[in-house]
Structure formats: C-alpha cells, structure tokens
Amino acid sequence: MLKLLREVFRTGEATHKYPFAPLEVAKDFRGKPEHNAVSCIACAACTIACPPNAISMETDVAAGTRTWSISYGRCIFCGRCEEACPTGAIALSPDFELAVARKEDLTKRAVFSLAACPSCGEPLAAAKEVAYVLDILTRSAASPEEAERARFLVSTCPACKRKHDVEQLARIGVERQMENR
Amino acid sequence: MTATTETRIGQPYLAALRKKLPHAVLEERWQTDDQVTVTVKLGSLPEAVATLYYEHDGWLSTMVGNDERSLNGCFALYYVLSMEGAQKCHVIVHALVSADDLEFPSVTPKVPAAVWYEREVRDMFGLRPVGLPDERRLVLPDDWPDGLYPLRKDSMDYRFRPEPTADNETYKFVNDSKVETTVVPLGPLHITSDEPGHFRLFVDGETIVDADYRMFYVHRGMEKLAETRMGYNEVTFLADRVCGICGYAHSVAYASSVENALGIRVPDRAQAIRAILLETERMHSHLLNLGLVCHFTGFDTGFMQFFRVREKAMTLAEMLTGSRKTYAINLIGGVRRDILGEQRLTTLKLIGELRAEVKRLIDILVSTPNFEGRVKGVGLLDPQVARDYSPVGPVVRGSGHRRDTRADHAFAGYKLIDMPVHTQAGCDILSRTLVRIAEFFDSIAIIEKLLEDTPTGPILTEDFAYKPYKFALGYTEAPRGEDMHWSMTGDNQKLYRWRCRASTYNNWPVLRYMLRGNTVSDAPLIVGSIDPCYSCTDRVTIVDVNKARSKTIAYKEMERYCRERTDSPLK
Ligand code: SF4
Numbered sequence: 078m079l080k081l082l083r084e085v086f087r088t089g090e091a092t093h094k095y096p097f098a099p100l101e102v103a104k105d106f107r108g109k110p111e112h113n114a115v116s117c118i119a120c121a122a123c124t125i126a127c128p129p130n131a132i133s134m135e136t137d138v139a140a141g142t143r144t145w146s147i148s149y150g151r152c153i154f155c156g157r158c159e160e161a162c163p164t165g166a167i168a169l170s171p172d173f174e175l176a177v178a179r180k181e182d183l184t185k186r187a188v189f190s191l192a193a194c195p196s197c198g199e200p201l202a203a204a205k206e207v208a209y210v211l212d213i214l215t216r217s218a219a220s221p222e223e224a225e226r227a228r229f230l231v232s233t234c235p236a237c238k239r240k241h242d243v244e245q246l247a248r249i250g251v252e253r254q255m256e257n258r
Numbered sequence: 259m260t261a262t263t264e265t266r267i268g269q270p271y272l273a274a275l276r277k278k279l280p281h282a283v284l285e286e287r288w289q290t291d292d293q294v295t296v297t298v299k300l301g302s303l304p305e306a307v308a309t310l311y312y313e314h315d316g317w318l319s320t321m322v323g324n325d326e327r328s329l330n331g332c333f334a335l336y337y338v339l340s341m342e343g344a345q346k347c348h349v350i351v352h353a354l355v356s357a358d359d360l361e362f363p364s365v366t367p368k369v370p371a372a373v374w375y376e377r378e379v380r381d382m383f384g385l386r387p388v389g390l391p392d393e394r395r396l397v398l399p400d401d402w403p404d405g406l407y408p409l410r411k412d413s414m415d416y417r418f419r420p421e422p423t424a425d426n427e428t429y430k431f432v433n434d435s436k437v438e439t440t441v442v443p444l445g446p447l448h449i450t451s452d453e454p455g456h457f458r459l460f461v462d463g464e465t466i467v468d469a470d471y472r473m474f475y476v477h478r479g480m481e482k483l484a485e486t487r488m489g490y491n492e493v494t495f496l497a498d499r500v501c502g503i504c505g506y507a508h509s510v511a512y513a514s515s516v517e518n519a520l521g522i523r524v525p526d527r528a529q530a531i532r533a534i535l536l537e538t539e540r541m542h543s544h545l546l547n548l549g550l551v552c553h554f555t556g557f558d559t560g561f562m563q564f565f566r567v568r569e570k571a572m573t574l575a576e577m578l579t580g581s582r583k584t585y586a587i588n589l590i591g592g593v594r595r596d597i598l599g600e601q602r603l604t605t606l607k608l609i610g611e612l613r614a615e616v617k618r619l620i621d622i623l624v625s626t627p628n629f630e631g632r633v634k635g636v637g638l639l640d641p642q643v644a645r646d647y648s649p650v651g652p653v654v655r656g657s658g659h660r661r662d663t664r665a666d667h668a669f670a671g672y673k674l675i676d677m678p679v680h681t682q683a684g685c686d687i688l689s690r691t692l693v694r695i696a697e698f699f700d701s702i703a704i705i706e707k708l709l710e711d712t713p714t715g716p717i718l719t720e721d722f723a724y725k726p727y728k729f730a731l732g733y734t735e736a737p738r739g740e741d742m743h744w745s746m747t748g749d750n751q752k753l754y755r756w757r758c759r760a761s762t763y764n765n766w767p768v769l770r771y772m773l774r775g776n777t778v779s780d781a782p783l784i785v786g787s788i789d790p791c792y793s794c795t796d797r798v799t800i801v802d803v804n805k806a807r808s809k810t811i812a813y814k815e816m817e818r819y820c821r822e823r824t825d826s827p828l829k
C-alpha cells in the first residue's frame with residue numbers, strides 16, 4: 078500500500094490537457110495525406126498503390142476531364158501514395174483530427190483537363206501528365222530530331238500511333254519493291 | 259526453395275513416417291530448408307498426422323483448406339505440424355480430396371487439436387470430415403444458407419451478403435456434465451467490442467461444471483478479400499488489421515510466408531527492425547494484460563498505473579513507425595522505415611524508463627494482499643489437455659511446455675540473438691501472468707541487444723519476381739502465441755490462397771477445460787488469462803443443473819461479482 082502511494086505521488090499528474098491544449102505527435106507521424114493539386118500531374122500512380130482504394134480517378138470523356146479524389150474515411154494513413162508519387166504532390170501530414178459533420182466532407186477532389194491527340198482529337202491523358210513526360214524526354218533528348226520524335230510518341234494516342242506505324246511500314250515496303258526492280 | 263539435401267532439417271521425421279506407413283507417402287516437396295510438405299494418401303491422413311504429433315513431438319499449428327480444382331481437379335488439405343523434438347522444423351501433411359465426394363477421414367478422433375480446423379474447413383469449403391465428433395458450424399452463422407461455401411473459388415463475390423435463412427440462433431451449446439446444471443449465458447454481442455462471443459456456463463450452485471462458447475460473430479472475410487481484391491504488398495496492410503493489439507505480428511507472418519514461398523532473401527537489417535517492432539508490440543500487449551489482471555482482481559489503481567506506463571510503449575511505436583498501432587511498416591522483401599541514430603537513442607531511453615517503472619509496478623502487484631489468492635490455483639490448464647489441443651503463447655508456457663516460435667523456429671531478427679523461453683509449472687492464472695511478466699523484461703533486453711549491434715545494409719530488397727502457385731508458411735510469436743500464415747501465390751498478381759491463423763484461435767478450445775471446477779466469479783479472470791480481446795464476453799448464461807433454471811446476467815454484473823465477490827447474481 079505504501080509503495081503504491083509512493084508511486085502515485087511520484088507520478089503526479091499523468092493526463093494531457095488535450096483537446097484543450099494541442100497534442101504533440103512524433104516527428105514522422107503518419108496523419109492525414111495532403112494533396113497539392115498544383116504539382117499533381119494526375120498520373121494515377123497513387124491510386125494503384127493505395128491498399129484500401131481511398132484514392133480514385135474518374136475520367137469524363139465528354140467533359141474532357143479527369144477527376145482525382147481521396148476519401149479520408151477510407152484512408153488507413155499508410156503513406157504508400159507518398160512513396161509512389163513522382164512529383165511529391167501528396168504527402169502525409171501530422172494532422173489527425175479528421176472528424177467532420179457531414180460524410181461528404183471526407184472526400185476531396187481535384188479536376189484536371191485531358192489532352193487531345195493532335196491527329197484525331199480524341200482525349201488521350203491528363204494534359205499535365207503529357208506535358209510532364211514531354212518535358213523530361215525533350216530535355217534528355219540527344220538531338221532536335223529525337224526530341225521531335227519523342228513529342229510525337231508522347232502526345233499521340235495509341236490508335237493513331239498504330240495507324241502511323243502501319244503507314245510507315247507500307248511505305249517502306251513499296252520502296253523496297255521499287256529497289257528490287 | 260534453395261534447400262539442398264545436406265542442409266535440410268527434418269529428414270528423420272520423413273524417414274520415420276515412410277517406415278511406419280510404407281505405402282502412404284506419395285511425394286515430398288521442400289519449401290525452405292526447414293519446411294517440407296509431404297503428400298500422403300487420403301486414407302492415411304489421420305495416421306500420418308497422429309504419428310508426427312504424438313510420436314515425434316509435433317504440435318498442430320494450423321490446417322489449410324484450398325480449392326485447387328483449377329490446378330489439379332481436387333480440393334487440398336494441409337495439416338501444418340510444428341516439430342519441436344530434436345530437429346525443429348515444420349512438416350506439412352498434405353492430401354487431396356476428390357471434388358466428387360468431398361469426403362476425408364477426420365483427424366480429430368486421433369488428434370483433438372484438429373477439431374476447430376475441421377469444423378472450419380467444412381463451413382468454408384463444404385468438405386466433409388468423416389468421423390468428426392463435433393458437427394456444428396464453427397465460423398458460419400446459423401442463418402447462413404446451406405450449400406454456400408465462401409472460400410470456394412466459384413462460390414461468391416467477396417461483397418455478397420446472402421439473406422439470412424432463419425431468425426433465431428440455432429446453435430446447440432454442449433454440456434458434458436453428468437449432474438444437472440444451471441446455464442449462464444455470456445454474450446453474444448457487445449456494441450463496443452471488436453469480436454463478440456457468446457459464453458454459456460453450466461453451473462452447479464456457484465461451481466462451473468462445464469462451459470461452451472460460440473465465436474466468429476464478426477467474421478470479416480479477410481482471406482477472401484485478400485484473395486480476390488488485393489495485391490501482394492497491399493495484403494501486408496490488411497494483415498496489420500487482423501488484430502487491433504498484435505496486428506504487426508500478422509503482417510510479419512504474412513510477409514514472411516510470401517518471402518519463404520518465393521525464396522526471397524530479406525536483408526538482415528530489415529529482419530532486425532521487424533524483431534524490434536514485434537517486441538515493442540509485445541510490451542504494450544503484455545502491459546495491457548497485466549493491467550486487466552489488476553482490474554479483474556479488484557485492484558483498479560494498479561490497472562490505471564499499468565495503462566499509464568504502457569503509454570511509453572505506444573510512444574515508442576509512434577516514434578519508430580509513425581503510428582501508435584497498425585505500424586504499416588512491412589512490404590514483401592523488407593521494411594519501409596529505418597531506425598536512425600536519434601531514434602535509437604530515444605528508444606534506449608524509453609525502454610530504460612519502462613524497465614524501472616514496470617519493475618516497481620510488478621512489486622506492488624505481487625505484494626497486494628489478495629492478488630495471489632485470486633489467481634493461484636485458479637483456471638488450471640492440465641498439461642495433458644494442453645498437449646492434446648496445441649495451445650500457444652503464455653497459455654501453454656504457463657502449463658510447463660517450452661513452446662516459443664521465437665526459439666523453436668527463429669524467424670526475422672530472432673536468428674541474431676539467443677532467445678530465452680520462460681515456463682511455469684503452476685498451470686494457473688498466476689503462472690500465465692508470471693510468464694508474461696518475464697517476457698516483458700525479455701522484450702526490453704531483446705530490443706537493447708538488437709539496437710546494440712544492428713546489422714548494416716539495406717532494409718528492403720526488390721530483387722525478386724513473383725512466380726505463380728508457390729506456397730509456404732510464415733510465422734511469428736505474437737504476444738498471445740504463435741501466428742501461422744500460409745500463402746500460395748497466384749497467376750494474376752494476387753494470392754491464390756491466404757490462410758491466416760491468429761494465436762487465440764488455438765487457445766479457445768482449451769478454455770472449456772480451464773473453466774471447469776472453478777466458481778462463476780472467477781470466470782472473467784480465467785477468460786482474461788488467455789488474453790483474448792476482452793470485451794467480447796458481454797453476458798453470460800448461467801444454467802443451474804440442480805435447480806434446472808436459466809438466468810441471463812449482464813456482463814457488467816458478472817464483472818462486478820468477479821471483482822467484489824459479494825452479492826452473487828445467481829441467488
Ligand atoms: S495514406 Fe495509404 S490509404 Fe491513405 S491515401 Fe495514401 S496510400 Fe491510400
């Protein structure tokens with residue numbers, strides 16, 4: 078009994094003032110993921126990495142948009158999105174106070190416009206994603222011709238690329254036949 | 259995978275099996291140096307399992323049912339035996355069950371430990387264990403439609419919820435007593451608990467004559483979910499959520515099952531970090547149980563003190579992983595977060611404080627006048643009953659059996675240290691509590707040792723490729739005992755089969771024997787001493803055998819009675 082009393086006095090007050098005073102969390106605490114739509118390129122890498130499907134993408138071809146969204150109600154704060162993101166557009170914050178009054182408020186969205194294929198005009202991918210890849214490829218290209226080729230490969234839709242390839246092959250075929258004569 | 263004939267452990271068991279049952283063994287396949295799957299003829303299955311179990315110090319770790327009709331036209335059963343004799347290894351007895359008659363000879367009459375597994379495989383796959391003494395459902399609810407077997411590949415989508423077929427619970431509780439008893443029902447539901455259970459105590463006056471219980475009220479279908487919706491790495495996060503207390507142990511067990519199946523060499527540093535975090539988890543879990551022991555013996559100040567000190571273990575986890583619970587640190591091939599110099603120092607400081615503070619609290623607890631009286635000689639688990647049912651963790655160690663996966667089958671960072679194993683011979687609540695106390699201090703020593711000479715190098719390897727239909731075991735020693743996972747890879751970047759067995763699954767079947775002969779007021783303490791998710795046992799039905807009347811008592815009231823031991827609610 079005496080030992081116990083001594084322990085109680087030694088401890089003093091053990092309770093925190095929270096919620097009336099802020100609660101300190103560890104340095105790399107995994108809290109609410111914050112998304113920065115400015116640096117996001119809508120590449121969807123995070124949607125694939127996210128284990129509980131908290132992040133999703135929806136494409137509206139008619140409107141020419143792609144909508145990125147996160148549901149904080151589904152998020153398990155694992156940080157896989159942060160690891161997968163090529164641009165650092167999503168990162169976990171120390172914020173753990175996520176309660177909202179309405180369920181809808183748990184979802185956050187960002188809308189991106191789609192780039193159209195220069196040949197056929199059909200929507201291809203998010204404009205920012207195309208621009209991002211293009212930027213990397215043109216900067217690393219060895220010659221202006223290679224850069225131009227990269228531009229064609231990145232911004233053209235798969236169907237048009239295929240058509241282009243077939244046309245080229247056909248042309249080469251005709252030239253060969255001419256040579257053989 | 260890389261096993262060679264010279265390094266393989268466990269060959270004498272196979273030789274013995276072939277000698278005793280000359281025509282039974284059809285094939286042996288080695289998954290790792292100390293994991294072998296032997297295929298036997300279906301008719302010899304019980305004999306093969308029983309031989310390894312009783313003649314070669316085998317313990318039943320899990321049983322896996324698998325719908326392999328798309329692979330070989332049959333269903334498959336894998337009885338996993340942890341061999342703890344001279345050579346420590348895992349021998350998995352495998353047999354194919356025809357998809358036409360779906361019958362197999364039950365192992366339970368020879369090895370009682372198989373009872374829950376065989377009831378479960380009947381529920382989930384519709385396989386019929388012929389000769390199984392207990393034919394009640396185990397996992398599926400009573401109102402689940404007949405003929406719908408959730409884990410069959412062609413049965414249902416994981417989101418499907420069939421309409422209930424009945425309004426009432428039809429489960430038949432079993433009472434083996436020879437005298438007349440009163441029934442005390444505990445349960446079935448508690449709104450705040452994560453896993454409700456329904457207990458029925460059969461009593462004669464104040465003495466429990468027999469007990470039965472029904473679990474799985476909130477079966478979450480995690481295995482099905484993992485097999486149909488998630489990728490390999492995603493399942494590590496799902497496994498983290500198997501348990502709210504010891505989820506990390508599941509995550510490690512799952513990750514190592516896939517790593518073993520594919521022969522992935524996980525870097526030593528990652529293995530050490532896994533062990534450090536497993537011990538962190540054990541510390542908070544054991545402190546929680548010690549707190550509850552105080553609570554149930556009416557010593558609430560002690561409960562508060564243990565929970566206060568436990569916060570340090572939670573802080574430690576938060577600092578090392580970024581989260582107090584659900585550490586989310588594993589990937590297939592290693593871990594995601596390193597332990598840096600500064601974190602190492604803070605860890606050493608925190609565990610130093612924990613050691614001193616818990617030591618003082620333990621002194622207070624054992625010198626509390628009525629503590630020993632309440633826990634000594636109460637809730638006895640007979641060592642022979644333990645031998646028959648393969649319980650795990652402090653429950654089995656409290657009955658004198660030296661079983662600890664960390665020592666027997668060193669995994670993760672435990673390969674780097676000498677692992678002490680604590681046993682107690684009292685077989686009672688006191689013994690189980692003393693084992694936990696000793697293990698708490700071991701955890702601190704293990705973390706210190708691993709932080710002292712942590713292997714250097716990478717923490718994650720990505721140098722592997724997934725191959726279809728590879729399978730193996732992965733295991734850990736969770737705070738409540740061995741967790742056993744069995745995974746088979748698929749051909750679509752998903753698991754073909756994931757079998758996850760939590761430690762308490764192996765401890766429930768012996769609880770019945772632990773309750774017999776004790777008084778009703780000790781029931782909450784005894785149930786608490788296997789350290790289940792406690793709030794599960796909400797209400798009790800007590801049936802008085804002599805007066806032939808039944809009474810339902812609110813759990814709060816049972817708990818009060820356990821703590822105060824006055825004003826029996828049975829009167
Ligand atoms: S933290 Fe995890 S669960 Fe949450 S959005 Fe990112 S990947 Fe998804």
Ligand code: SF4
Nearest residue numbers: 117118120121123162
């Ligand atoms: S991975 Fe990053 S850039 Fe890509 S969609 Fe997600 S947040 Fe945006």
